[in-house]
Amino acid sequence: MRRNALVTAVLPLALLLAVPAFAQERPAPSISVSGEGTAYAVPDVATITLGVTAQAENAADAMAQTSETGARILARLGEMGIEPRDVQTSDLSLNPVWSNEPQDNQQPKISGYEASNQVTIRVQQLDSLGDVLGAVLEDGANRLGGLSFGLKDSKPLLVEARRDAVTDAMERAKAYAEAAGLTLGPxxxxSEGGTSTPRPEAMMSMRAADMKVPVAEGETGITASVNMVFAIGE
Known part of the structure; x- marks a missing residue:
């Protein structure tokens, strides 16, 4: 009984002595902020997605027409200096074409077939972009899936965006600390929050009038975000 009483008396004393230790382990006050930076540059490469679609009564004829036009387009691209490594087939499809809505409880019937051949082209000489578009349209391309601009080397632009993001985060932290009457510590x-490529911010002047399809390259940009934690100074 006396040993149990001793243990009971020592336990509250140990808990009391542990309270200051817990208090010392509390994290120091800090400020957490995020920053964002965007850097822009004139693009030096373009990516085009285009193709040809043809319909015929039977599948073989539809595919033959599409293949013939596709081969003509590929040959023209080679003549214009587009390297084979910059041209890739991105979609090749063949689908039935159904007749109109069924009438008198009759099921719809296949009235023909539609073949489609789509390629993705990377144009590394932007001065020839309008001519390339005009040429492939003349050769039978009847579907344009999209046009986007980019950079062959985006690393320098990404470094600039990251630096701007850190500057933005530090300015925000200083503003919060000053507003709260605190001193910003180290x-x-x-940590990096991520990167993204926003839509072009501004458009440049149109290309020369002698180009078959006028285009505007504008500017391409990269946005970087960062998360930072600052100590509160004494």
Whole structure:
């Protein structure tokens, strides 16, 4: 009984002595902010998605027409200096074409077939972009899936965007600390929040009038975000 009483008396004393230790382990006050930076540059490469679609009564004829036009387009691209590594077939399809809505409880019937051949082209000389588009349209391309601009080397632009993001985060942290009457301390941690490519911010002037399809390249940009934690100074 006396041993149990001793244990019971020592336990509350140990808990009391542990309270200051817990208090010392509390994390120091800090400020957590995020920053964002965007850097822009004139693009130096374009990617085009285009193709040809043809319909015929039977599948073989539809595919033959599409293949013939597709071969003509590929040959023209080679003549214009587009390297084979910059041209890739991105879609090849063949689908039935159904007759109109059924009448008198009759099931719809296949009235023909539609074949489609789509290619993705990377144009590394933007001065020839309008001519390339005009040429493939003349050769029978009847479907344009999209046109986008980019950079052959985006690393320098990404570095600039990351630096701007850090600057933005530091300015925000200073503003919060000053508003709260605090002193901003050193950086405790920094982590990347991610990167993205926004839509072009502005458009440049149209290409020369002698180009068959006028295009505007505008500017391409990269946005980077960062998360930072700052200590609160004394």
């Amino acid at each position: 950086v405790l941690s920094i």
